Amino acid sequence: MTDFTTLTLHEALDGLAKKDFSAREAMEAHLDAAEAAQGALNCFSVIDREHALATADASDARRAKGEAGLLEGAPLAIKDLFAVKGVETTASSNILKGFRPPYESTVTQNLWNAGATMVAKTSMDEFAMGSSNETAASGPVINPWKATGSDEALVPGGSSGGSVSALAAGISYGATGTDTGGSIRQPAAFTGLVGVKPTYGRCSRWGVVAFASSLDHPGPIAKTVKDAALLTQVMSGHDPKDSTSYPGAVPDFAAAVGRSVKGLRIGIPKEYRLEGMPADIERLWGEGAEWLKAAGAEIVEVSLPMTKYALPAYYIIAPAEASSNLARYDGMRYGQRIEGDDLIDTYEKTRAAGFGKEVQRRIMIGTYVLSAGYYDAYYVKALKVRRKILEDFNAAFEKCDALLTPATPSAAFGIGSKAKASPIEMYLNDVFTVTANIAGVPAMSVPAGLDANGLPLGLQIITKALDEETMFTVGAAIEDAAGFTAKPERWWA
Amino acid sequence: MNAPVSADTEHRYTLPGVTGEWEIVVGLEVHAQVLSESKLFSGASTAFGAAPNTHVSLVDAAMPGMLPVINRRCVEQAVKTGLGLNAKINLHSRFDRKNYFYPDLPQGYQISQFEFPIVGEGEIECERDDGSRFTVGVERLHLEQDAGKSIHDLDPNATYVDLNRSGVALMEIVSRPHVRSPQEAAAYVRTLRTILRYLDTCGGDMEKGQMRADVNVSVCRPGDYEAFRATNDFKHLGTRCEIKNVNSLRFIMQAIEYEARRQIEIIEDDGKIDQETRLFDANSGVTRSMRSKEEAHDYRYFPDPDLLPLVLEQSFVDGIKAGLPELPADKRRRFVDALGLSEYDASVLASDKDRADYFEAVIEGRDAKLAANWVNNELFGRLNKEGLSITESPVSPAQLGGLVDLIKDGTISGKIAKDVFEILWTEGGEPAAIVESRGLKQVTDTGEIERVIDELIAANPEQAAQVKDKPKTMGWFVGQVMKAMAGKANPQAVNEILAKKLLD
Numbered sequence A: 001m002t003d004f005t006t007l008t009l010h011e012a013l014d015g016l017a018k019k020d021f022s023a024r025e026a027m028e029a030h031l032d033a034a035e036a037a038q039g040a041l042n043c044f045s046v047i048d049r050e051h052a053l054a055t056a057d058a059s060d061a062r063r064a065k066g067e068a069g070l071l072e073g074a075p076l077a078i079k080d081l082f083a084v085k086g087v088e089t090t091a092s093s094n095i096l097k098g099f100r101p102p103y104e105s106t107v108t109q110n111l112w113n114a115g116a117t118m119v120a121k122t123s124m125d126e127f128a129m130g131s132s133n134e135t136a137a138s139g140p141v142i143n144p145w146k147a148t149g150s151d152e153a154l155v156p157g158g159s160s161g162g163s164v165s166a167l168a169a170g171i172s173y174g175a176t177g178t179d180t181g182g183s184i185r186q187p188a189a190f191t192g193l194v195g196v197k198p199t200y201g202r203c204s205r206w207g208v209v210a211f212a213s214s215l216d217h218p219g220p221i222a223k224t225v226k227d228a229a230l231l232t233q234v235m236s237g238h239d240p241k242d243s244t245s246y247p248g249a250v251p252d253f254a255a256a257v258g259r260s261v262k263g264l265r266i267g268i269p270k271e272y273r274l275e276g277m278p279a280d281i282e283r284l285w286g287e288g289a290e291w292l293k294a295a296g297a298e299i300v301e302v303s304l305p306m307t308k309y310a311l312p313a314y315y316i317i318a319p320a321e322a323s324s325n326l327a328r329y330d331g332m333r334y335g336q337r338i339e340g341d342d343l344i345d346t347y348e349k350t351r352a353a354g355f356g357k358e359v360q361r362r363i364m365i366g367t368y369v370l371s372a373g374y375y376d377a378y379y380v381k382a383l384k385v386r387r388k389i390l391e392d393f394n395a396a397f398e399k400c401d402a403l404l405t406p407a408t409p410s411a412a413f414g415i416g417s418k419a420k421a422s423p424i425e426m427y428l429n430d431v432f433t434v435t436a437n438i439a440g441v442p443a444m445s446v447p448a449g450l451d452a453n454g455l456p457l458g459l460q461i462i463t464k465a466l467d468e469e470t471m472f473t474v475g476a477a478i479e480d481a482a483g484f485t486a487k488p489e490r491w492w493a
Numbered sequence B: 001m002n003a004p005v006s007a008d009t010e011h012r013y014t015l016p017g018v019t020g021e022w023e024i025v026v027g028l029e030v031h032a033q034v035l036s037e038s039k040l041f042s043g044a045s046t047a048f049g050a051a052p053n054t055h056v057s058l059v060d061a062a063m064p065g066m067l068p069v070i071n072r073r074c075v076e077q078a079v080k081t082g083l084g085l086n087a088k089i090n091l092h093s094r095f096d097r098k099n100y101f102y103p104d105l106p107q108g109y110q111i112s113q114f115e116f117p118i119v120g121e122g123e124i125e126c127e128r129d130d131g132s133r134f135t136v137g138v139e140r141l142h143l144e145q146d147a148g149k150s151i152h153d154l155d156p157n158a159t160y161v162d163l164n165r166s167g168v169a170l171m172e173i174v175s176r177p178h179v180r181s182p183q184e185a186a187a188y189v190r191t192l193r194t195i196l197r198y199l200d201t202c203g204g205d206m207e208k209g210q211m212r213a214d215v216n217v218s219v220c221r222p223g224d225y226e227a228f229r230a231t232n233d234f235k236h237l238g239t240r241c242e243i244k245n246v247n248s249l250r251f252i253m254q255a256i257e258y259e260a261r262r263q264i265e266i267i268e269d270d271g272k273i274d275q276e277t278r279l280f281d282a283n284s285g286v287t288r289s290m291r292s293k294e295e296a297h298d299y300r301y302f303p304d305p306d307l308l309p310l311v312l313e314q315s316f317v318d319g320i321k322a323g324l325p326e327l328p329a330d331k332r333r334r335f336v337d338a339l340g341l342s343e344y345d346a347s348v349l350a351s352d353k354d355r356a357d358y359f360e361a362v363i364e365g366r367d368a369k370l371a372a373n374w375v376n377n378e379l380f381g382r383l384n385k386e387g388l389s390i391t392e393s394p395v396s397p398a399q400l401g402g403l404v405d406l407i408k409d410g411t412i413s414g415k416i417a418k419d420v421f422e423i424l425w426t427e428g429g430e431p432a433a434i435v436e437s438r439g440l441k442q443v444t445d446t447g448e449i450e451r452v453i454d455e456l457i458a459a460n461p462e463q464a465a466q467v468k469d470k471p472k473t474m475g476w477f478v479g480q481v482m483k484a485m486a487g488k489a490n491p492q493a494v495n496e497i498l499a500k501k502l503l504d
Helices: A009-017 A023-041 A049-064 A106-113 A161-168 A185-190 A225-235 A279-294 A307-328 A343-354 A357-370 A376-399 A423-430 A434-439 A468-482 B072-084 B182-199 B224-231 B249-268 B314-322 B328-337 B343-350 B353-362 B368-386 B397-408 B414-426 B431-437 B446-459 B461-466 B471-484 B491-503
Strands: A044-046 A075-079 A117-122 A175-179 A194-197 A217-222 A265-269 A298-302 A402-406 A443-450 A456-463 B014-017 B020-033 B096-099 B109-112 B122-127 B133-145 B149-155 B158-162 B169-175 B211-220 B241-246 B276-281 B286-292
Touching (some): A009 A225, A023 A049, A044 A161, A106 A225, A117 A161, A161 A175, A175 A185, A185 A443, A194 A225, A225 A468, A265 A376, A298 A376, A307 A423, A307 A434, A357 A376, A443 A468, B072 B314, B133 B182, B182 B211, B182 B328, B182 B353, B241 B286, B249 B276, B249 B286, B343 B353, B353 B368, B368 B414, B414 B431, B446 B461, B446 B471, B446 B491
Parallel strands (some): A075 A117
Antiparallel strands (some): A194 A443, B014 B020, B122 B133, B149 B158
16 A cells, blocks of 8 residues: 655656556545645645546546656645636635636646646745745644654744645645745745745746746745756746746756766855854754765855845835735735725725735835835835845856855744744745845755754755756755655644 | 027917916827737737727736736837837837726736836927928837726716726827927827828827827916027926826817916916816816826836836847838928929828828829829818718729829810719719710810801900900900800810900
């Protein structure tokens, strides 16, 4: 009897190809696991059994006809930011309650074209705004991981918290996420998974509910680097419907996994050494460099002097774009509407009831920084910082082929533990990840070890634009050397 | 563009005030709908008159996750228009978002070009009603999306929204404040429309909303405008008010006239003009305040992150330039210089593309001056009388051309030609065949004319004798000859023979 929850994507594809089990069997097992776990983890936004089984049956039929694709029959979890035709898509917001898109996002379509099936849609921070998945309208998502000897419920990170929670609990062989400031890499690091944010433009944004257009990156979350490379490859590709889509061909990312790192120059950016950083993270970072060195890479110190301005710039650019992107949610054409006395009252009531606190906060910040008299001081300045950060990366990549940094400044923290803190403290979660969004360069987090409390920690690999292959090569080398095999103890079902 | 101008005393338009004379200064922002099959950022059709909400793509309805993709055709049309306005084409331009909430604006923002428009400075040579010309500077032309349509009168308690127009491409053409009278404003918009129609970049039909204007009006004292033009310093001009969305030439003139008088009255009453946005009420002919400067929207413009900067190759622009049609001013000049038409005839014919096309079809291989006469006088006169446009003319260019040929070669006289024209208008047919079958051919046989004249002189000896003293009385004989010959006698021959017989 196959334990479907422990397989990797590649193992599952192998089992499906050898007809050890059918797509339907795999799907049924996943649906059962999803339904059993939902009460404890709250990681799904929609479990549609009928839809899921239909995708599995269609897959079995394709395989029977000899038309199996690269991901044939593999159940995936889809972040609720991706439009899936006919399935409720709300970005975990009340304002989109009941919205069933009559269209399919390009990225999910690419996955279905490759034969993947969908087990469920996953919860997220509302409109992808958050780093703990506590802002979802449907309530916080719980991390399958717990600290050693503790029963405290932990956050899975965010905003792709539902996706990582489901995957870490063994419910799917891969998941989609979106990463605007770290929303794939940080939750992946918090749950012992691989998270990939490809180059801006690799994965189409068409059909993905927008948060901050110039920073939003769809990408995969997977159990292994090889799985992540395959998923990235399938999700990528030029999309004429997205003007910012990269028109070039997609390399064979999976082939980069297992290549030698010999001769690669790995940059260690000194600005990422933060004061007060947990010793475990500092130690793991050092170990990561040693592993690569032992595998034949050259370690070089590099400088990214603008790093400290990245987070402030991000928290101007992202809310600015969000304030405009979210203007369309006015209750007029779809989603939830609260009738008011007149038009303005209807707008106000609809948006007050539909958006949660964090979303409202960011809309207000964004509106403020774009308003007359503040535009130059905030928005224009932030764009200047953005250009400088890109120059930083360009200069660093003159000296190295990849950067190695910690993925997060901490391990997963307790649900509600930052509730009383200033929002800034939550924003600091993105301090290591946000620069890659600002520059649009590819970055991934790879699980590298556990902290003293038995919680997973990740290392981040950043490469220059369009060089995902080197990123996967280095990521696989870290994965290899780390030998990370820890799994959360199953308490949720 | 800011060259000093001297006061044009001949065309100076002034309004009297209690405290002296006033002049007006007007600048216009014309919104011209781009002629294109599909919208600026989506594949939905732009066809006019469809059932509500049937030409709406997912992008136009601003569904979650939808993205704009620029329509190349609209970019070509904007560049073509820019070239037609003798304007600078900016190879690097950018789309920005103009943010505001309204139900007929699904995205919550309009995609427009704020800081970097696709077309920069240019100028338009316009013509007043009396044929005199003036030049209006163009500040810029940019591309933007149109909004949908709110319909308030279907239900007393609800507003309906039609998104068919949402996302249709507009060119906003911003003039400098170089317009000095209501008539000049109308002339400017008319000229602009003619150019756009020549270029085939805008239909120009104001009734269908294909062209609308925001009109900026201020008043000043004589001399102030010239000071402004010399320095480009707006302090010389009065505070302006913007009248939004005026949709006919007549309304533009009315709105300017009313608004200028309103401002003069306030100023002369020791009041101050508030810079504000106003609406023109066509029913009452007055402008009303829509929102003050303080209430003005903060549109929070910023570069649209869904779109890359619009970068054009010079070769792309050159290609469009090479395919530009002849424009009205050039056509008028050619009509005068090459065809020998009068300034007036040339101007009337060139001022409308359809007329010019008709005329040029008529003159294929023919005498242009005679043809111009017939097109301008007989045909246009008749069309005007019947309230028809040139494209609705029952007489085709080939028919009119045939008629001109018959006059030219002396087959029929001008007088008979008018009768033939009437037959062509009401019954149709081929001019030569009509002349043939109805026996309308002009008699040039001098023998026959001479015989008629001899008979007339014999019958009226006293009158014949008078002619030597009063040569003007010969006209009576001419008339009698024509009458006797049913108008078919060649008038030149009649005159010559009469002169010989009566004057020599």
